[in-house]
Amino acid sequence: MQHKVEGIIIRTNDYGETNKILTLFTRENGKVALMARGAKRPKSRFASSAQLFIYGIFIYQRSTGIGTLNSADIIDSFRDVRGDLKLTAHGAYMVELLDKLTEDHERNPYLFELIYQMLHMLDEEMDPDILTRIFETKMLQVAGVSPVLDRCSLCGTGEEPFVFSVKNAGLLCRHCQGEDPHHIKLMPAVLKLLRLFQHIDINRIGNINVKPETKQQLKEILGYYYDDYVGVKLKSKRFLDQVDRLY
DSSP: OEEEEEEEEEEEEEETTTEEEEEEEETTTEEEEEEETTTTSTTOTTTTTSSTTOEEEEEEEOSSSSEEEEEEEEEEOOHHHHHOHHHHHHHHHHHHHHHHTOOBTOOOHHHHHHHHHHHHHHHTTOOHHHHHHHHHHHHHHHHTOOOBOSSOTTTOOOOSOEEEETTTTEEEETTTGGGOTTOEEOOHHHHHHHHHHHHOOGGGOOOOOOOHHHHHHHHHHHHHHHHHHTOOOOHHHHHHHHHHTTO
């Protein structure tokens, strides 16, 4: 059966001497794996399109198992993302996280729009650190492990001040904070941003100016939370951490 889809390449793997296996996240069919025959040859018709982050229209044939790519028309190559080490690192982390937390052939137009907007905003030179934190927060919802950010996760009170507890998957009020001796005292801006990231419409994200210390606590809290509740080990995360230390 032939399919025509709007998709973004989120992973590439060499296959043999001349072929590539492309993993696309598509608007119509979710995540699909396709064989791009001859894509490693310099003169191949797929040489320019069989690259990470390529956004385009893809036509492929599939009955069972892996599909075969027939044609690819590039809409956007996200050139600035691909040409900048820091932006590449952030983009690679996002697409690998998306890959790890989704199943094949599960249609999800929201996630397609999410990754498209993230790459588009990286290309528009919006703050990559903040975009990555937004993406991480949204993907916690996909994984079904979002932290409780509107009330105490134990007693349910909405009375501030709150601390953050990884152990209890969200906020703790002053009466319950003793239940987790390893709780984290939140900067007020961090709690405000976490709530914003959880609920913001991805099409309404604008420039968000954040102090370095606020960025650091956001990164630490989400990192601890992912380690405990998601547990995915990503090569791109190690690469991103290395690149971040250079900037």
